[in-house]
Amino acid sequence: MQFQVMNSPFSQEQVELLNRLVPTLTQEQQIWLSGYLTAINTSNTTLHTIPDVTTVISTDSSVAISREVTVLFGSQTGNSQGLAKTLSQKLEGLGFQVTLSSMSDFKSNTLKKVQNLLIVASTHGEGTPPDNAIPFYEFLHSKRAPKLEDLQFSVLALGDSSYEFYCQTGKDFDKRLEELGGQRISPRVDCDLDYDDSAAEWIDNVLANLRGTIESTSTSGALTATGIEKVAEQSAYSRTFPFKAEVLENINLNGRGSDRETRHLELSLEGSNFQYEPGDCVGIYPENSLGLVESLIEKMGWSSEELVSVNKKGEQRPLREALLNNYEITVLTKPLVEQAAKLSSNNELQALVAPGNEVELKNYLEGRDLLDLVQDFSPWEVSARDFVSLLRKMPARLYSIASSSKARPDEVHLTIRTVQYEAHGRDRYGVCSTQCAERLELGEQLSMYVHHNPNFKLPTKSDTPIIMIGPGTGVAPFRAFLEEREESGAEGKAWLFYGDQHLLTDFLYQLDFQRWVKDGVLTRMDVAFSRDTAKKVYVQHRMLEKRNELYQWLEEGAFVYICGDEKHMAHDVHNTLITILEQEGGKSREDAVAYLTEMQQQKRYQRDVY
Template structure:
C-alpha cells in the first residue's frame, strides 16, 4: 500500500520520499529499520529531563482521562470536494477531543466495518448517479451479500451532488438507505448538498459535532462548528474568497476554417500566493450573458435597477447585476420548477411536475433555460425579489489547469472550448466559455481559486512511466503533466493519446508536443483525427492498434490517466483497456476487470472526467 497524506501522519514531501524508498528495501533492511526506529524512540525517552517528566505526566493524565469516542470518516470523491470536507471535519472533531480515523473509501478495509462505532460518510455522485471511482469498492461491498449486520453502528451521510442532474445525490442516498437496511442507526439525518454546498455542509458539521459531543460528554469548541472553508493553505484566497486574476493572454488555438473555437487563457496569480500541482483545476466565477439577462428582465416586465437580496446575509444588488453575477439562469432544475409553480397561476407547470410525467419533465429541463420557463408558464404572480429567491447561486466553472506551477511561477494556463448551439429557435451559449471567447480582454480580471484534485496526480516516482489519454480539451492537464516533468528533469517514459476532428485546424498545442518529443520529455504520441478519414477514428482505436506495447507499459508499472467526456469517451477508453488487458495478457474478462481494478486501487488508473 502506498503512503498518502490522508492515511499517514506525514507531509506530502515526506510521503513522496518514503514511497520512493520503501519499495526498494529488502526484508532484512526493513527489519533493521524497524528495530532502529524502536531504539531511537526508546532512547528519546531515556533521559529524565524536565521536558520528559512533563511529557510523562501528561501521558499519565491522558491514561486517567475517559477514553475518547472513536469516529471513522470515509470519503468518496472524484474531484476532491468530499475529500477536502472530510479533512476539515476530521480536524474539527479531533480538536473536540474525539479519536478520528480518516480514510478514502478505496483504502478502507471493509472487514473492519463491524468494529466501527460511529461512521461519517462524505460522498459525491458522479455522472448519472454513479459512485466516484474511489468509492466504488466500498459501495459494491456494502451492497453485496458479504455486507455484515451493523446493529451497533451509528452513522450519518453528507451527500454532494448537482440538482441539474436527474439522480441528484444518488450515491449518498444509496449509502444512507443501505446502512439502515443493515441495521445501523442514524446519528443525524442525511444532508444533500447542491453545487453551492458551503452552508448546508457547515450545518451538517455542527449537527454531527453536537451529536458526538453528547455521546462522549465532551463540549464542542467554537472551532468545531466553524465554517468549512477556514483552511485553504497559506493563501488568503479560496473558493469563498476568490482572487481577481488579470488576463495575460487569450488566444484561439483552432485554425481558420475550424468549426470549433478553443481558447488558450493565461492568467496572472502574482500577489495571490496561490499554488497548484498538475492535475488540479482552476475555479472561475463567470458572468451570465448580458443579452440573456436583459431578455429575462424584459420578459417579466421588471425594473432592472430594483434592489434584490443576493444571499442569506441580506446583501442587496440591482436586479440586472444580480442576474448577471449571482444567480444561475442557463440551467433548470427540478427544485427550481417546484418552487416556481407557487409563483404562477398557469396550470401547465403543475401538470409538467405531476407524477407520471418524469420523462417529459426530464426532456423539458434538459433543453431549456430560465427564459424558456418564464415565457412558457406565465403570467407570473411574483415580485423580482420573490422570483430570484428561488434561483440557485451561479456556481464556479472548473477547468483543468494546463500549465506547471514550477515552469510558470505566478501564472496559470487554461484550455477552454467555447460552447455555442441552437435549440428551440434560439441561440444558446456556455456561460464561462463564451465570456472568455467574446467578452474577455487582456488586462481584464476574473475571480478565481485553486481547486485541488488529489485523485488525479502524477506518480511520486519521477522514473515511473505514464500513459495519458485526452482528446480535445481533455488534453489540458497532460500539457501540465509533461511540462512539469520536463521542468523537473523526470526520466520516466510518457505516452500521449490525443484526438480531435481535423489535423490542420484542431491539433491543440501541436508545437508544444513536437518540442517535448524532440527534447525527450514526451516519449510517444499517437493521434486520431476523426473527420480526416472516411471512417471515424478515435483515441480508443489507436490504443487497440498499439495494444501489445501498451500492455507492456502497464506490466512495467505505468500509470494510466484519462481526461475528458465521461458519457462516451471515458467508457469507450475503459472498454478498450479491458480488451487490451484480456487479449495481450491472456486473461478472462473477469481477470481483466480485476487487473484494472487493482490498478485503480494502486492509484495507477486515474480519471478526470465530466
C-alpha cells in the same frame, strides 16, 4: 422570553448577550447547548469516561458510544475529500480518535467493528459513485455486507440538481446503512454545486450531536467556524473569496476553418499566494449574458434596479447585477421548476410537475433556461425578490490547469472550448466559455480560485512510466504534466494518446508536444483525427493498434490517466483497456476488470472525467 437582571442570576451584560443569542438558536442548537451545559456541571461527578467509551447525551436516550470515529470519502474532483478532511480535523479537536480514509483504501472487512461512521460522498455523472467509492459501494450493497446494529452514522451527499439522479450515491449509502441496522447520528444532507452553507450546517450538526459525548474544554465556543471558513483564514483567497486574476493572454488555439473554437487563457496569480500542482483545476465564476438578463427582466416586468438578496447574510444588490453575477439562469433543474410552480397558477406548469409526469419534466428541462420557463408558462405575478430566492447561486466552472507552476511561476494556463448550440428555436451559449471567447479582453479580470484534486496526480517516483489519454480539451492537464516533468528532469517514459477532428486545424498545443517528443520528455505520441479519414478513428482505436506495447507498459507499472468526456470517450477507453488486458494478457473479462480495479486502488489508474 426576555432575560432580565431581576428574573435571572445574570449580570446586565450577560442578559444583553443572552437576549441577542437565544432567539437566534435553532431547536437542535438549544438541545445541544442544554446537553453541553449539563456535561460541564456533571463532569466532575457523574460523567465517567473509560479509555474508548463515554456516555452520550442524546435527544432520545443515554447510550454507550466509542470515541473512535471513521470518516470515509468518495470523491472524484476533491470536494468530498476536502470536506472529509475538515470534518476530521474538527473531530480531533474535540478529542475523538479519527480514521480518515478514501473508500477505496478502507478495509471493508473491518466495517463490523466501526461504531461511528461519517460518509462524505459525491455523485458522479448520471447517479454513479466516483471511482474511489466503487469498491466500498459494491461491498456495502453485496450479500457480504455485515449487519450493523451497533453502528451510528451520518451522510453528507454532494451532487448537481441539474442531473436526474441528484446526490444518488449519498442517498444509496444512507439507505443501505439504515437497512443494515445502523442508526443516524444526524440526518443526511444533500448539497448542490453551491455546497458551502449546507455542508457547514451538516458538519456543525454532526459535531454538536457527537460533542456531548465527551468533556471538551479545549474547543469551547460556537461550532460555526467550519473547515470551509478555516481555509479562508489560512489563505487570503478561496472558493468563497475568489481572487481577481488579470488576463495576460487569450488566444484561439484552433486554425482558420475549424468548426471549433478553443481558447488558451493565461491568468496572472501575482499576489494571490496560490499554490497548485499538475492535475489541479481552476474554478472561474463567470458572468451571464447581458442580453439574456435583460430579456428575462423585460419578460417578467421587473425593474433592473430593484434590490434583491444575494446570500443568506441578507446582502442586497440591484436585480440586473445580481442576475449577471450571482445567480445561475442558464440551467433548469427539477427542484427549481417545482418551486416556481408554487408561485404560478399556470395549469400547464402544474401538470408538468405533477406526480407521474417525471419523464415529461425531464424532457422539458433538457436544453432550456430560465427565460424559456418564464416565457412558456406566463403570466407570472411574482416579485423579483421572491422569484430570485428560488435560484441557485452561480456555480464556478472548473477547468483543468494546463501549466506547471514550476515552469511558469505566478501564472496559470487554462484550455476552454467555446460551447454554442441551437435548441428549442434559440441559440444557446456556454456561460463561461462564451464570456472568455467573446467578452474577455487582455487586462480584464476573472474571479477565480484554485481547486486541488488529489485524485489526479503524477506518480511520486519520477522514473515511473505514464500513459496519458486526453482528446480535445482533455489534453490540458497533460500539458501541465509534461511541463512539470521537463522542469524536474523526470526520467520515466511518457506516452500520449491525443485526438480531435482535423489535424490541420484542431491539434491543440501541437508545437509543444512535438518539441517534447524531440527532446525526449514525451517518449511517444499517437494521434487520431476523426474527420480526416473516411472511417472515424478515435483514441481507443490507436490504443488497440498499439495494444502489445501498451500492455507491456502496464506490466512495467505504468500509471494510466484519462481526461475528458465520461459518457463516450472515457467509457470507450475503459472498455478498450479491458480488451487489451484480455487479448495481450490472456485474462478473462472478470480478471481484466479486477486488474483495472487493483490499478485504481494503487492509484495507477486515475480519471478526470466530466
